Amino acid sequence: MDTLEILGKHLAVDKDGNLVNRSDWNEEIARAIAAQEGIAELTDRHWAVIRAMQKAFDRDGDAPSIRRLTNESGVDVKTLYQLFPKGPAKKAAKIAGLPKPKGCI
Amino acid sequence: MDRVSIVVSHGSLEGVYPALIMANGARMEGIEASLFFTFFGLEPIIERRMDRLQVATVGNPAMHVPTLIGMLPGFQTLATSMMKKEMEKLDIPPVREFLQMIHDTGAEIYACKASVDMFHFKKQDFWSGVDDIISVGEFYEKAGDGQIIFT
Numbered sequence: 001m002d003t004l005e006i007l008g009k010h011l012a013v014d015k016d017g018n019l020v021n022r023s024d025w026n027e028e029i030a031r032a033i034a035a036q037e038g039i040a041e042l043t044d045r046h047w048a049v050i051r052a053m054q055k056a057f058d059r060d061g062d063a064p065s066i067r068r069l070t071n072e073s074g075v076d077v078k079t080l081y082q083l084f085p086k087g088p089a090k091k092a093a094k095i096a097g098l099p100k101p102k103g104c105i
Numbered sequence: 106m107d108r109v110s111i112v113v114s115h116g117s118l119e120g121v122y123p124a125l126i127m128a129n130g131a132r133m134e135g136i137e138a139s140l141f142f143t144f145f146g147l148e149p150i151i152e153r154r155m156d157r158l159q160v161a162t163v164g165n166p167a168m169h170v171p172t173l174i175g176m177l178p179g180f181q182t183l184a185t186s187m188m189k190k191e192m193e194k195l196d197i198p199p200v201r202e203f204l205q206m207i208h209d210t211g212a213e214i215y216a217c218k219a220s221v222d223m224f225h226f227k228k229q230d231f232w233s234g235v236d237d238i239i240s241v242g243e244f245y246e247k248a249g250d251g252q253i254i255f256t
Contacts (some may be wrong), residue, residue: 065198066133067206076210086135103131105196 006032016100018093025097034095039084042095046083049073050096063093065103108137108251110244115256116148117161118185118200122192124256125203135165137251139208141244143217147224150216150232151199158200160187170224208234213247215239 004008004017005028014018019025019033030050034042042050052073056064064072070080080088084100089101109131113124122141131138137215143148149155149230162168162175162184174180198206208214216238228238239247 023200065196065212066129067198077206081132082208089133090135103196104126105199 018099019097030095037091044090049092053092053096057098063098063101065089065101067105106136108246110139110253112255113146115143116145118158119160122150127188129207139213141215143220147220150235152232155200156240160188
């Protein structure tokens with residue numbers, strides 16, 4: 001299994017580079033992953049999306065893709081693309097320590 | 106892949122959705138995307154028609170409905186409403202909402218000038234999210250070195 005070096009730790013990741021063990025995740029790790037993904041600072045709005053994503057995953061067993069993410073987080077599509085450029089659902093899932101969303105929409 | 110330009114040439118519900126799903130999916134993967142609507146593919150961006158697209162129940166063997174039944178009054182409407190229900194379950198929005206969502210992701214939406222002229226449409230006939238009416242030359246120019254998908 002692949003590992004990713006974050007903050008001096010080698011953490012197990014899947015083929016998409018997302019954390020395998022949710023227990024490895026914490027806010028500090030999230031900030032480090034975000035930085036690797038080109039997001040310099042996680043604002044309150046970023047955190048709202050990340051938390052909504054984790055909540056939906058815990059309930060449904062799958063990270064929400066873009067349409068459901070707008071409903072879950074209350075953040076509109078345009079803003080999601082500004083907060084997480086180049087694929088908000090995919091990026092937010094990675095930062096949230098979740099597998100890539102399986103949904104198509 | 107950095108950029109994809111998707112051509113929509115059909116005006117039935119099943120002719121339009123694959124392109125919308127592919128455009129939105131491209132943006133979800135961080136790929137630049139644009140949609141180019143041509144010929145009967147203009148239907149989903151015509152303001153007064155975009156909410157009324159229907160599934161073709163005649164001349165479509167994959168529907169597994171005999172043509173003579175597919176042409177009965179109301180059958181197409183029934184098939185359309187059934188398909189819309191199934192799509193809603195999968196989080197696939199109606200055409201107008203889907204196009205707005207795709208536009209909000211930063212994808213561009215264009216109408217084909219030759220088709221617009223042929224059907225005698227005016228700028229004001231189009232949904233407000235349409236970025237421009239462009240020629241095929243401009244379409245290629247915008248597509249650049251990206252991939253082009255014809256649907």
